[in-house]
Amino acid sequence: MADTRYTSDHEWVRLEDDGTLTVGITDYAQDALGDIVFAELPEVDREVAEGESCATVESTKAASDIYAPAAGRIAEINELVVEDPGLINRDPQGEAWFWRMEPADGFDFESLLDEEAYQALLETL
Numbered sequence: 001m002a003d004t005r006y007t008s009d010h011e012w013v014r015l016e017d018d019g020t021l022t023v024g025i026t027d028y029a030q031d032a033l034g035d036i037v038f039a040e041l042p043e044v045d046r047e048v049a050e051g052e053s054c055a056t057v058e059s060t061k062a063a064s065d066i067y068a069p070a071a072g073r074i075a076e077i078n079e080l081v082v083e084d085p086g087l088i089n090r091d092p093q094g095e096a097w098f099w100r101m102e103p104a105d106g107f108d109f110e111s112l113l114d115e116e117a118y119q120a121l122l123e124t125l
Contacts, residue, residue: 005112033059
C-alpha cells in the first residue's frame, strides 16, 4: 500500500508505486473550511516549486490556497473535485485528491510529516 505523509499546511501526500505523488487536503482542513463550493486546480504539465500555491478551494467561510509539497510537474488533475467540490468534504483523503505530480529529482518524501507528527501538530492548534 502507498505511504501517506502530511504537510504543516494540512495537505496529505501519497507516494504511489510509480514514484508520483498524489496530493489532497486533510480531513482537518476540509472541516476547518466548512462547506466547500469551488475548487480550482493547476494545469497539467505546469512546473511548480515546493511551497508554491497551485490550487484554490473556496468554502462558505473562506478561500484557501493549496500548496505544492514538492517541486515538480503536475501530471494529472482530478476533475471530479472541480465538478463536485462537495466531494472534498465527503471524502477528503480518498476520492477527492487534487492532483498527481512527478516530483523533481532529489525530493525526500521522508521529510514530510508522518501520521504521528501530523497528529502532534493538530494537538497544538
